[in-house]
Amino acid sequence: MWSLFHKLGSPPWLYAISGAILRWLLPITLIALAVGLVWGLLFTPADFRQGNSYRIIYIHVPAAVVALAGYYIMAVAGAVNLIWRMKMADVAMKAAAPIGAAFTFLALFTGAVWGKPTWGAWWVWDARVTSMLILLFLYLGVMALYEAFDNKEAAGKACAVLSLVGMVNIPIIYKSVDWWYSLHQPASIKLTGESTIDSSMLYPLLLMIMVFYALFTCCLLLNMRAELLQRESRTQWVKRLAAEEGVV
Amino acid sequence: MMYFDSFHAVMTMEGHGVYVWTAYMVAIGVIAIVLIAPTRRRKRILQQLAGELRRAQHASGSSAVKGR
Numbered sequence: 318m319w320s321l322f323h324k325l326g327s328p329p330w331l332y333a334i335s336g337a338i339l340r341w342l343l344p345i346t347l348i349a350l351a352v353g354l355v356w357g358l359l360f361t362p363a364d365f366r367q368g369n370s371y372r373i374i375y376i377h378v379p380a381a382v383v384a385l386a387g388y389y390i391m392a393v394a395g396a397v398n399l400i401w402r403m404k405m406a407d408v409a410m411k412a413a414a415p416i417g418a419a420f421t422f423l424a425l426f427t428g429a430v431w432g433k434p435t436w437g438a439w440w441v442w443d444a445r446v447t448s449m450l451i452l453l454f455l456y457l458g459v460m461a462l463y464e465a466f467d468n469k470e471a472a473g474k475a476c477a478v479l480s481l482v483g484m485v486n487i488p489i490i491y492k493s494v495d496w497w498y499s500l501h502q503p504a505s506i507k508l509t510g511e512s513t514i515d516s517s518m519l520y521p522l523l524l525m526i527m528v529f530y531a532l533f534t535c536c537l538l539l540n541m542r543a544e545l546l547q548r549e550s551r552t553q554w555v556k557r558l559a560a561e562e563g564v565v
Numbered sequence: 566m567m568y569f570d571s572f573h574a575v576m577t578m579e580g581h582g583v584y585v586w587t588a589y590m591v592a593i594g595v596i597a598i599v600l601i602a603p604t605r606r607r608k609r610i611l612q613q614l615a616g617e618l619r620r621a622q623h624a625s626g627s628s629a630v631k632g633r
Contacts, residue, residue, distance in 0.1 A: 369578035376592040419599045427588040539603035546610045563615025
């Protein structure tokens, strides 16, 4: 256990292991993504009330799920950095922010495109939608705050505090459809009790949620690898790597 | 079984085609960006470093290679 902890703090080890993971995870993820997209677009039945517009669910829900999960990862990494001063946790936190922002944007955008034919409006100041917009601003805030500091150690701490304070927003997003009268429908997939979605629609949705988790993992590792090289650019192992791979 | 019976039906989706296709295209675009951007950044850093190392080697000539 401790040896793993020790290894996780070693940049060359992290760089090598993430490269090995990406070599098989990335191709599998892309194939599964293609399968999921075609399945959701062409092979699932239309919704009896919403018609074909509901097909957006196969992007909207996975993007939103991963946008929230990404925030946990960012905040937990920030906390680990604050408490144990683990440099790699800081790398993970910085790497998670832009991906989380991208997926939150995607959830909001697909929500707007879905809202137009379903609710009759691109945008409503509904509790769920507004709290997701706040999530986007939190991600962008962390990214901007990081760049605002010259001292990267101070930047990491400030961003960790901001992301931890922003955790308040997460249960609000989850519960927004129950606490407030909302246009947004409540969750259709339930861990306990019967899901209110037919299996012909549920399976492709579950596949897409898994694909988006895998995509997030891939992007996180890719971002961390770039960040590691940047931070370690004065060390021998990075110089050796540059001499081997950096030749055009 | 495919739900639609013609290419035209796939494109229009009974009036919802514009919305559905827009959402899917933007999703593919966003996913492409978040995958490609860090890959290019990593390559750029390595190339930049390789260039610096080469210049350092040239500058120092036959003497010992300086760090940078």
